[in-house]
Amino acid sequence: MAALAQPLGPADRPIKQPGEFPTVQLSVGLNLIHAEVAANDADREQGLMYRKSLAPNSGMLFVFDERAGHCFWMKNTLIPLSIAFMGDDGTISDIDEMAAETENNHCPTRAGRYALEMEQGWFTKHGIRPGMQIKGLSGGQ
Incomplete structure (x- = not known):
């Protein structure tokens, strides 16, 4: 029986599918977020590439080792x-x-350790703005 070939992603690695990333629940204000976590080079490089949609209140949290x-x-x-x-x-x-x-390029104005991607307009729609804190990140937030 022949195996089906999986599409290749960055650097010729198989593309991770939704559900194959670790997940975490985050919150900001009264909003709950279901986030897939990209915490290593391969996962951060792929991110949300090739996705056709995101579930409501879902996104991807990028975690970096250094600020x-x-x-x-x-x-x-x-x-x-x-x-x-x-x-x-x-x-x-x-x-x-x-x-x-x-x-x-989309770059922050200050050094940081985290980035959260959501469906376009999600932060504005929910009244989320700079200065607010996202809870549920590693380190006891």
Whole structure:
């Protein structure tokens, strides 16, 4: 019996599908977020590439080992997204809107350890803005 070939992603790795990433529940204000977690180089490189949709109140949390000005782009990302950049304590420093399938850089104004991508407009729709804190991140938030 022949095995079905799985599409290849960045650096010729098989593409992880929804449900194959670890998950965490986050909150900001009264809003609950179901987030897939990208905490290693391969997962951060793939992110939400090739996805055609996101479930309501779902997104992807990017976790970095070091505080830095981690920038994002939307190459091979089929859906428009909003991104919130956060410091160690989950406080949002910046929120940016990102158009699908573009290679524009989206960078925070301050060094941070986390970024959360959600469906475009999610943060605005829920009244989430810089200075608010996302809870449920590692480190007891």
